[in-house]
Amino acid sequence: MTQPTVLVIGFDPYQVPVSDQDAVAAALDRGQARFAEFDLEAENCLLGLNDQIESDATAALKTRPWDCVVIGGGIRKPPEALELFELMVNLVRKYAPQAAIAFNTSPEDSANAAARALAA
Template sequence: MATVLVVGFDPHAVPGMDGDGLRAVLDAEPARFATHGIDAAMTLVAPDGTAEPAIVAALGSRPWDVVVIGGGIRKPEPALPFFERVVNLVRRHAPEAAIAFHTGGADSVEAARRWLEQDVDRADLR
């Protein structure tokens, strides 16, 4: 069974986000992964000093086929340094995993499947 880790900001920890609305969307994603036969986990972090250790722990908890990095981390320009750290943490702590990006909380499955369904030797991507 394919394994996917989704990494994103906890919407309740980011000022100005609709925490309850986005969290409801995120909470529906594990069931969507399951319908595709994908074993998925989600690590939601606050944009503070607790994020990096939480991400490293999740990356090291098991082998991952794909790590999906959420749009909240990737899109806002002020988050660029944090986004770079997350990408490099994935490279360091889950080097066999493909890296995917979603556009919002409701398309993590599609982001992961782009890589899971490709007949790609991931070693060629490094």
């Protein structure tokens, strides 16, 4: 049996304004490592604040059939990112309609979010 596949869409800490880029990158690495605990295969799609957001997310969504897509809090939480959040949800619906959609609370609990959505 193959492992369920998960795509995590979020911001690249080195391409967006964050107070401690290295700390956020380390949290992303720790979160990525946790997918093995749930026997999930995961990839990150880390976006910058540029004109390529839609094309980069679309390309990642089209790389393979995903079982789950996690949309990160950096895209989901800030009120000024509402339109981007809507775009991401609609891209998932268009290019990965079979995928469960999950939401994390931090980069380190993306695996928990994916496991929760896949179990539902």
